[in-house]
Amino acid sequence: MKLAVVGGGSTYTPELIDGFARLRDTLPVEELVLVDPAAERLELVGGLARRIFARQGHGGSIVTTSDLDAGIDGADAVLLQLRVGGQAAREQDExxxxxxxxxxxxxxxxxxxxxxxxxVPVVLDIAERVRRTNPGAWIIDFTNPVGIVTRALLEAGHKAVGLCNVAIGFQRKFAGLLGVAPVDIHLDHVGLNHLTWETGVRLGGPEGENVLPKLLAEHGEAIAADLRLPRDVLDRLGVVPSYYLRYFYAHDEVVREQRTKPSRAAEVAEMERQLLKMYGDPELAEKPALLGKRGGAYYSEAAVDLAASLLGGGVGSPYQVVNTYNKGTLPFLPDDAVIEVQAAVGSSGATPLPVPSVDPLYVGLMANVTAYEDLALRAALHGGRERVFRALLAHPLVGQYAYADALTDRLLAHNREHLAWA
Structure with a gap:
């Protein structure tokens, strides 16, 4: 089995490598290709990756290349984890x-x-090259914004599934609080990428006992602290929102905080400098503890599970939280919306599990953001200032024409080098 990781020079990659090494019985990778245009970073990451494989006794080979077509040639699956513009662009976005x-x-x-x-344009170009080189390959997208990127891939007819680590993070957290194995936790996870709620926490599978009320009663303070939301908000909701919901539920508070401290991008950039220095140490043969603060926790385990199921090994988990077409799962959204829910995953792709009725409290926000994502994708595919303005006006975190106009000007000014039409 051959896998290619586009964006393989990312400081995330040793997390992925560690999972491939530990879970080699689940996903027996014979050749792993790390593809990245940043040759110097790639060699640092690739060197550590080989040492991790060697230390854990993995017999597969790790190849590094800046040649995309060579890297994806013959791959059974291609994982996308790229960041167009790097941390500098992220700093501007924030x-x-x-x-x-x-x-x-x-x-x-x-x-x-x-x-x-x-x-979106970069990912679609990569996907077309994958299709030309190996039309049977699956594309697993971890590149943000995952919902919009996955919809772009699916609309273009690619074999693609989107992946995020939010759900697996909650699964591991709740398992620890309940004192059970993660495999025993099944989440009723519903929403869009980075706009999700855990409406149930079940023991043993989709039909298992819902212990979410017990979790909130006994561990509500700890869960709320992780989300940086008041405990009474969780009690009143009766569910556990993703930590991204704080941008909606406490928008003005977040803005005040962001204006008084360094951006997350600046923090991550400093971590990346330290991590790359560590990766260059020939004695280092495991992912360093600092990587845990970088983000992407449990990404490797989710990616291994998903790839194993898609590639037909029959050893992946039967149900996994992924991003895929709605197809009637949430009746208040269009069929071609991309939702993030539990799905049955196999060699033919992902089929969402039925979702119980959704509280109107979440329906409106999901529908609003879905409409924004549709407009955002049209802007990404076709360009144009007016399309950008319309997408911003539709977003619930913007929503006023004066803000949308001003933000459109700033967005274009900061991104002209990356937008062919601007």
């Missing part, structure tokens, strides 16, 4: 929206739209 009083974040709001505009 700062210029604040000038208009809007949250600065790299995957939602105005910054998230900027990232989508930069990313």
């Amino acid at each position: 700062t210029w929206p604040l000038e208009c009083g809007c949250v600065g974040q790299e995957t939602t709001g105005a910054g998230g739209l900027a990232k989508a505009l930069r990313t």
